[in-house]
Amino acid sequence: MIIRFFHQMGSPRYFYDVAGKLVPWFMVSFLISLVLGIYYGLFVAPPDYQQGESYRIMYIHVPAAWMSMFIYVVMAVSGLISLVWRIKMTEVIVISSATVGASFTFLALVTGSLWGKPMWGTWWVWDARLTSELLLLFLYLGIIALHSAVEDKRVAARAVSILALVGVVNIPIIHYSVEWWNTLHQPASITKMGKPSMDISMLMPLLIMAISFKLYYGAVVLMRARAEIIERERNARWVLEMVEQEAK
Amino acid sequence: MSTLSLTSAFSLLLKRDLTLAYRRRAELVNPLLFFVLVTAMFPLGIGNDAKLIEAVGPGVIWVAALLAALLSLDAMFRADYDDGSLEQFMLSAHPVSILVLAKVLAHWLVTGLPLFIAAPLLALLLNIPAEAIPTLMLTLILGTPVLSLIGSVGVALTVGLRRGGVILSLLILPLYVPVLIFATDTVKTAIVGIPITAQLSILSAMLVGSLVLAPLATAASLRISLS
Numbered sequence: 001m002i003i004r005f006f007h008q009m010g011s012p013r014y015f016y017d018v019a020g021k022l023v024p025w026f027m028v029s030f031l032i033s034l035v036l037g038i039y040y041g042l043f044v045a046p047p048d049y050q051q052g053e054s055y056r057i058m059y060i061h062v063p064a065a066w067m068s069m070f071i072y073v074v075m076a077v078s079g080l081i082s083l084v085w086r087i088k089m090t091e092v093i094v095i096s097s098a099t100v101g102a103s104f105t106f107l108a109l110v111t112g113s114l115w116g117k118p119m120w121g122t123w124w125v126w127d128a129r130l131t132s133e134l135l136l137l138f139l140y141l142g143i144i145a146l147h148s149a150v151e152d153k154r155v156a157a158r159a160v161s162i163l164a165l166v167g168v169v170n171i172p173i174i175h176y177s178v179e180w181w182n183t184l185h186q187p188a189s190i191t192k193m194g195k196p197s198m199d200i201s202m203l204m205p206l207l208i209m210a211i212s213f214k215l216y217y218g219a220v221v222l223m224r225a226r227a228e229i230i231e232r233e234r235n236a237r238w239v240l241e242m243v244e245q246e247a248k
Numbered sequence: 249m250s251t252l253s254l255t256s257a258f259s260l261l262l263k264r265d266l267t268l269a270y271r272r273r274a275e276l277v278n279p280l281l282f283f284v285l286v287t288a289m290f291p292l293g294i295g296n297d298a299k300l301i302e303a304v305g306p307g308v309i310w311v312a313a314l315l316a317a318l319l320s321l322d323a324m325f326r327a328d329y330d331d332g333s334l335e336q337f338m339l340s341a342h343p344v345s346i347l348v349l350a351k352v353l354a355h356w357l358v359t360g361l362p363l364f365i366a367a368p369l370l371a372l373l374l375n376i377p378a379e380a381i382p383t384l385m386l387t388l389i390l391g392t393p394v395l396s397l398i399g400s401v402g403v404a405l406t407v408g409l410r411r412g413g414v415i416l417s418l419l420i421l422p423l424y425v426p427v428l429i430f431a432t433d434t435v436k437t438a439i440v441g442i443p444i445t446a447q448l449s450i451l452s453a454m455l456v457g458s459l460v461l462a463p464l465a466t467a468a469s470l471r472i473s474l475s
Binding site: 141163166167170181 | 405406409411414415419421422423426429430454461472475
């Protein structure tokens with residue numbers, strides 16, 4: 001039963017159909033949770049006793065930062081699967097995720113510095129988290145550049161899978177080395193948020209936003225995967241038949 | 249036809265690459281010249297402030313070493329890719345990762361080792377105290393092989409591309425960050441006079457880790473690039 005499911009999901013045509021049916025569900029639930037999360041985050045949650053209203057950017061910033069790491073792990077796992085079992089659909093997932101992941105990383109960096117300006121008085125500090133997030137963005141950009149440089153897209157997907165795996169081995173090392181470098185060379189003048197014992201009224205919107213971003217990722221990655229499948233299989237019979245039917 | 253043992257295949261490939269490098273001596277000095285020039289540019293850009301130059305010295309030397317390694321990386325598989333011998337390595341009976349290791353070792357001997365030898369001179373130019381120079385050399389001998397090893401993965405991925413050079417730097421530089429951080433930190437710690445065992449252990453761990461993992465990734469990447 002499960003094996004059959006994976007077998008079917010490995011076929012581009014079946015994946016295309018199922019993804020097409022899933023996208024509206026993801027989209028609708030994303031929009032609902034987004035409206036809920038924004039409303040509770042911006043209007044219902046109380047202002048912070050120290051940071052006032054400007055902490056609210058956290059409701060975009062923190063979920064975006066979570067997504068930037070989550071998507072990289074998804075890419076590495078599907079990269080491993082596509083290298084080991086040569087499943088076409090996980091290759092498609094790897095490359096469809098890269099741009100979304102890079103966007104979330106960029107969003108996290110931008111919102112972070114928007115928050116940093118009023119809070120720390122500067123747009124950028126070489127803080128451990130900021131630096132490793134910046135390096136993560138470079139890793140994403142490298143993956144995107146490599147994919148666009150290789151002409152044969154199947155070869156490109158496998159090359160990118162290897163790169164994602166090499167990156168995932170390196171990310172912890174990069175993270176800890178940056179943290180270590182930071183603690184040695186920067187005085188603890190910055191009061192980071194650390195681990196604030198957050199009130200439930202502040203935490204709930206954050207969790208809703210995190211779910212919302214995940215749903216967005218699900219919707220977008222499926223849409224991109226469908227587009228990628230059509231492009232790869234443009235000479236396959238089922239695609240031609242589908243196009244003919246659409247034309248009628 | 250007798251079969252070649254793995255060790256003799258390794259040493260033959262190493263000898264072949266070194267001979268090839270020796271026949272192109274003019275190219276051989278390029279990374280070294282680049283290393284020296286980049287390092288010499290920094291004091292000119294920063295200004296003639298001895299304190300400042302001393303403070304940035306270890307970082308400058310290491311960034312220059314990083315760039316020199318990056319510059320020379322592209323040559324690692326290029327010629328073999330162009331004339332088809334890389335495909336013959338893939339077809340050989342020996343594990344590709346071991347053959348890759350021979351090529352990386354040859355590359356390091358040709359490009360990494362000269363940096364190590366030139367480093368004391370540059371250290372003097374950058375006002376790094378004489379007591380810290382052995383440490384600088386130690387970090388270079390531990391760190392530059394890591395650069396060649398990690399770099400080999402990137403070269404293997406980009407060897408088939410026409411404009412591989414720019415992409416290569418985008419792929420590789422973020423992965424070089426840990427080496428850069430720990431190596432410069434070791435030297436800075438040594439200048440202050442604090443024991444450096446911890447940093448050296450971490451650098452050695454990176455060397456051992458990349459020695460084991462990078463050839464596997466490089467071999468897999470080469471297979472993809474040649475498919």
